[in-house]
Amino acid sequence: MxxxxxxxxxxxxxxxxxxxxxxxxxxxxxxxxxxxxxxxxxxxxxxxxxxxxxxxxxxxxxxxxxxxxxxxxxxxxxxxxxxxxxxxxxxxxxxxxxxxQLSLSAAKDAGLVEARVFPKSAPRNSQIPKQIGANELHKEGITGKGVTVAIIDSGLGQFAELQQNTAGQERNIIVVDASGEDAAASEDLNGHGSHVASILADSSNVFDQYGAPTGAHSGVAPDVDLVMIKAFDEQGKASYSSVLQGIEYAINNKDSLNIRVLNVAFSFPATSFYWEDPINQALMRAWDNGITVIAPAGNGNNKDMSIGVPGNNPYVITVGAMDDNSTPLDTSDDVVASFSSFGPTLEGFMKPEVIAPGANVKGLVAKNSRLADKNKKSGISGTSQATAVTAGVVALMIQQDPSLTPDEIKCRLMSSASLATKQNGELAFSRYAQGAGLINASAAINATVVGCANNGLDISNDINLRSHYFGPAGLGGALLGEETRVEGVVWNNERAQPSNPVAEGVVWNNERAQPSNPVAEGVYGITNVPSQ
Known part of the structure; x- marks a missing residue:
């Protein structure tokens, strides 16, 4: 490097x-x-x-x-x-x-995927653990137990599936406002926070066609403990200050509450470089303190370079959304969701790192919330939903190996993801759309690779304003122009192995990833910016 x-x-x-x-x-x-x-x-x-x-x-x-x-x-x-x-x-x-103001990445008025009438079968979020391989982990006792996930969102409704864990015992839940004051009695009038939390932590059983419990659960990590930091209002809006105070709360209480994961399902157009944005600075502090941060790519309707704040932060795990076209067990018609934002970032970093299910997800939402009707009819779509899925997988990884650092988690999550390819083996979607591919909980749990994420970045130097970085896509590389909707998708993990530079989170365009090409060496300090 x-x-x-x-x-x-x-x-x-x-x-x-x-x-x-x-x-x-x-x-x-x-x-x-x-x-x-x-x-x-x-x-x-x-x-x-x-x-x-x-x-x-x-x-x-x-x-x-x-x-x-x-x-x-x-x-x-x-x-x-x-x-x-x-x-x-x-x-x-x-x-x-x-x-x-910041906006949640599944707002009611957002231009999301076309709503599809939800079938009368099992709840949509009960299928997500099976789609990503988490259902089998549940049967082995890997449920996120002992891991606390903090969520900065609109609040948390009163649902038995969230109040209790898979054993029917009271779950450890703390609800505070942005300043850290107790907000357990408050309502989630927007519904976004409750919906995201249910994707992550719903402890209800999944049943087979005969009505017998399968041993799996509706949430990706149904036994996690939750800290809900209520920073967003009924309209799904929040100020920079309230979100910053929420991040401060998570960092300050990391050890006492065992907060290992921070889910930040909001987005705001990037108006400066990543290192100049206050929220990105705070999230770098969280990452440096051992908290794995999961952020949405944003709902930019497949526009190039539409990754918002904080998804443009090169250190955190940024997640795009996959749309299964309402056939959760048939992968052949899976696509990158039509609302999911594309990279690269202004600084040339590949984003998103991975994608996860995020279209027409039906979860837990209070009847009096703004998102209630949409959730009931078709489910809610957004990269927020994909972010919650990914946060759940990260919690499973930490339960399995509590020693994992945020960089190691990012490395294993990416190296174990599956790239979408066409039947002929070509990429089905640009790497600026799907990153390393669709996450796989089972593969991530079993991954052993190290040293393949955030290489060349020095977070301490970044935080202390000594160095800032540009990614390889910012040095003159053209966007890859694959179609975003194709027939016959195959989620192919052969192209996401540690030996492949794609899995390292630095170089994505293989045509430019040659040893003789400096772009393949990773990231660059800001003084290497070419003349315009």
């Missing part, structure tokens, strides 16, 4: 950022997309040390709302004059307008 260039001067990073993004002026409020202000709006400020940010805000008599401890950021309420005053004297300070 080639030596990476280091960035030691933050100002140099921002100058490069300015050049690439086409910003021709200093990093004032206007340059960061804040073109008009109303009196007293809330912002997150970055680009300087926390004390310097506080001083800059106080100098303009702004109101400080929250000082984030994990990242160098402060939230404040500022008028338009105060924003301009801070920006004019502190060109490096960046502003994130809290009016630009």
């Amino acid at each position: 080639g030596k990476l260039e280091n960035i030691t001067k933050p100002r140099k990073v921002n100058k490069i950022t300015t050049a690439i993004l086409g910003i021709t002026m200093a990093l004032t409020a206007a340059a960061w997309g804040i073109s008009s202000f109303s009196s007293g709006e809330e912002y997150i400020l970055q680009g300087a040390s926390r004390p310097a940010l506080v001083s800059a805000i106080q100098a303009e008599n702004g109101v400080i709302i929250h000082q984030f401890k994990l990242i160098q950021a402060v939230s404040a309420k500022l008028t338009d004059e105060q924003v301009q005053g801070i920006a004019s004297r502190n060109a490096m300070i960046r502003f994130f307008n809290e009016n630009n």
